[in-house]
Amino acid sequence: MTENKVMVSRGGFLFCRWTVAVILWCAFFLRSRELVILSCAILALSALLKIRKAPLVWIYTMTLGKLFQSSLEELDESAMRFAHSFGTVLHLIAISLLYLPNPRAGWLLVLILCFGKTAGAMGFCTALKIYGCLKSGGCCRFTGK
Numbered sequence: 365m366t367e368n369k370v371m372v373s374r375g376g377f378l379f380c381r382w383t384v385a386v387i388l389w390c391a392f393f394l395r396s397r398e399l400v401i402l403s404c405a406i407l408a409l410s411a412l413l414k415i416r417k418a419p420l421v422w423i424y425t426m427t428l429g430k431l432f433q434s435s436l437e438e439l440d441e442s443a444m445r446f447a448h449s450f451g452t453v454l455h456l457i458a459i460s461l462l463y464l465p466n467p468r469a470g471w472l473l474v475l476i477l478c479f480g481k482t483a484g485a486m487g488f489c490t491a492l493k494i495y496g497c498l499k500s501g502g503c504c505r506f507t508g509k
Contacts, residue, residue, distance in 0.1 A: 370416055370441045373425055375434030380410070380420035381485040388478045392471065397462045400474055404455035411448035414441055418448075440492075443499075447491035451481070 384403055391399030410418035454477060461470030480490060 368440050368442045369438050370414075371436040372415055372421060372439055373429055373434045374437040375432060376421040376424035376429055377415075377437055377439070378485075379424040379428065380406075380418055381481075383420050385478070385481040385485040388474065388481050392474050392478050395471070397459065400455065400459055400462065403477075404452060404459060407448045407451045407455060411445050411452055415439055415444040415448075416441075443492050443495045446495040446498075447484075447489055450491040450494070451477075 384406055387399055387403045387406070390396065391403065406419055410420075413419070415421065454473070458470050458473040458477060461467060461473060464470065483490065
């Protein structure tokens, strides 16, 4: 295991991914700016505290994790920090747009975040792919990498 790799409860990691996705979908359908702010706070704290001490991973470990055995999953801590930071920035943009006189653009961005977070919850995290591309120097057809 290298210095950037950490072991995290698979159940805690799944709980975190799906909980944030559900919060975002509820925010969108209920038109709740407060739930968007909650989702943003969870991602920001996850970026600051790193994945092992992320709020929802910790909550799972202290509650459901004691009831259900879960295997460990190896994660790249730097990649996860990037993904959480990237999500936080997108949330902050959405929140800013939601407080404009016409919040339609904000709700559109929240909808995009809903789909992105749901895809991430299913294991297709776009931010992790972006991190991999940035770390390797590029991965698009134009750079040839």
